[in-house]
Amino acid sequence: xxxxxxxxxxxDFDEETQKALEEIDSCQNEIEALNEQASEExxxxxxxxxxxxxxxxxxxxxxxxxxxxxxxxxxxxHPDLNxxxxxxxxxxxxxxxxxxxxxxxxxxxxxxxxxHFEDNPYFDNTVLTKEFQLGNLGxxxxxxxxxxxKDDMDLTQTNEPTCTRTGRKRQLDQRSFFTWYxxxxxxxxxxxxxxxxxxxxxxxxxxxxxxxxxxxxxxxDEE
Amino acid sequence: xxxxxxxxxxxDFDEETQKALEEIDSCQNEIEALNEQASEExxxxxxxxxxxxxxxxxxxxxxxxxxxxxxxxxxxxHPDLNxxxxxxxxxxxxxxxxxxxxxxxxxxxxxxxxxHFEDNPYFDNTVLTKEFQLGNLGxxxxxxxxxxxKDDMDLTQTNEPTCTRTGRKRQLDQRSFFTWYxxxxxxxxxxxxxxxxxxxxxxxxxxxxxxxxxxxxxxxDEE
Ligand SMILES: [Ca+2]
Ligand SMILES: [Ca+2]
Ligand SMILES: [Mg+2]
Ligand SMILES: [Mg+2]
Numbered sequence: 001x002x003x004x005x006x007x008x009x010x011x012d013f014d015e016e017t018q019k020a021l022e023e024i025d026s027c028q029n030e031i032e033a034l035n036e037q038a039s040e041e042x043x044x045x046x047x048x049x050x051x052x053x054x055x056x057x058x059x060x061x062x063x064x065x066x067x068x069x070x071x072x073x074x075x076x077x078h079p080d081l082n083x084x085x086x087x088x089x090x091x092x093x094x095x096x097x098x099x100x101x102x103x104x105x106x107x108x109x110x111x112x113x114x115x116h117f118e119d120n121p122y123f124d125n126t127v128l129t130k131e132f133q134l135g136n137l138g139x140x141x142x143x144x145x146x147x148x149x150k151d152d153m154d155l156t157q158t159n160e161p162t163c164t165r166t167g168r169k170r171q172l173d174q175r176s177f178f179t180w181y182x183x184x185x186x187x188x189x190x191x192x193x194x195x196x197x198x199x200x201x202x203x204x205x206x207x208x209x210x211x212x213x214x215x216x217x218x219x220x221d222e223e
Numbered sequence: 224x225x226x227x228x229x230x231x232x233x234x235d236f237d238e239e240t241q242k243a244l245e246e247i248d249s250c251q252n253e254i255e256a257l258n259e260q261a262s263e264e265x266x267x268x269x270x271x272x273x274x275x276x277x278x279x280x281x282x283x284x285x286x287x288x289x290x291x292x293x294x295x296x297x298x299x300x301h302p303d304l305n306x307x308x309x310x311x312x313x314x315x316x317x318x319x320x321x322x323x324x325x326x327x328x329x330x331x332x333x334x335x336x337x338x339h340f341e342d343n344p345y346f347d348n349t350v351l352t353k354e355f356q357l358g359n360l361g362x363x364x365x366x367x368x369x370x371x372x373k374d375d376m377d378l379t380q381t382n383e384p385t386c387t388r389t390g391r392k393r394q395l396d397q398r399s400f401f402t403w404y405x406x407x408x409x410x411x412x413x414x415x416x417x418x419x420x421x422x423x424x425x426x427x428x429x430x431x432x433x434x435x436x437x438x439x440x441x442x443x444d445e446e
Contacts, residue, residue: 020286024428027283031276032426038272042265049261053254060250067243203255205247 071099074204080195086176088155095120101201109135113196124148132187142187294322297427303418309399311378318343324424332358347371355410365410
């Protein structure tokens with residue numbers, strides 16, 4: 001098992017070089033084994049802290065459930081998320097009751113975003129879940145629970161995504177919430193999912209409390 | 224210290240909501256403290272494994288020094304690096320004797336790429352170093368040891384970077400090695416530095432052994 005390189009068997013190097021290359025290969029194997037060990041130890045640390053954080057996230061969820069429109073307010077105040085919501089979607093989001101992020105046990109491999117809704121005029125689902133499988137096995141994929149729209153209420157049929165801003169804003173603006181929800185083209189660079197998971201969910205209070213100041217300017221200066 | 228949010232002092236919420244928000248804030252503080260503890264533990268694991276890997280990297284460097292043109296061959300065989308080298312630079316790279324990557328003790332904060340050269344017709348330096356400071360304090364920067372070019376040998380004055388390929392290739396092709404070396408515009412997304420640090424230096428043997436098959440096709444099919 002000293003080499004994974006068939007070229008090292010070919011022996012088209014002089015003896016001294018051949019020996020050196022085999023020694024380099026042996027060093028690489030040691031380094032690779034240490035890399036794997038390091039990844040395992042880091043994963044254990046992350047899992048340990050996921051467990052330590054969990055009671056605080058659970059307690060937070062319980063308290064948040066007592067604050068009217070907490071997630072709706074935090075989501076719509078978030079400077080990178082508010083432009084996502086088209087007009088009908090904003091109304092729909094008034095029925096969002098809970099947001100939850102579930103990281104897989106092997107935290108390298110994926111996560112789920114759960115959007116909980118109360119009874120609403122738009123769809124029959126009580127939870128909409130978008131899942132990201134980013135693990136080592138197979139190509140990364142994402143999938144979403146299909147939305148059971150009520151008659152004539154399918155918001156993906158009525159919205160034209162707006163494309164009025166520039167740069168990062170433009171990129172985010174090209175999708176509405178439900179367009180994003182149903183989009184699985186490039187799961188490894190889903191910036192909206194990452195903002196929800198790493199920023200909004202991680203510390204929603206700052207967005208609940210502080211409206212995006214830019215919103216005061218009205219919509220789309222460029223128009 | 225229960226709150227970092229001045230908005231929580233404003234008391235423009237009803238009493239129950241105010242109390243809930245303060246409890247959420249307190250949960251956030253606990254979560255944040257655990258996040259910091261997790262980062263510290265992960266850093267310690269990474270530092271420990273840097274120490275454990277070091278003897279193998281040192282031994283590897285010693286063996287590599289006995290293989291003629293090891294780094295030059297690995298660098299010029301690398302599919303993402305070979306297009307970087309302009310004609311004069313390829314000749315210059317025949318004098319590259321050693322490549323070294325030095326990660327800062329706090330591995331989050333930066334690294335140095337050291338290119339060691341023997342006596343050569345192009346410049347007087349024996350080591351060219353490009354350094355990346357990506358730490359939390361201040362804006363990320365990169366800097367390079369100035370090249371002391373010999374008379375009329377400044378390769379940055381004679382090369383026009385080629386821009387003939389598409390996509391990723393094009394992006395890399397727009398710079399020559401020394402243009403890249405002297406470029407400090409966007410240190411946080413220096414893809415060439417990252418390829419050298421995370422791929423070439425990490426396992427150079429595969430590139431020493433396996434020439435880029437695409438090279439056999441000759442240069443720039445699109446022409
Ligand atoms: Ca939009
Ligand atoms: Ca080039
Ligand atoms: Mg929660
Ligand atoms: Mg070395």
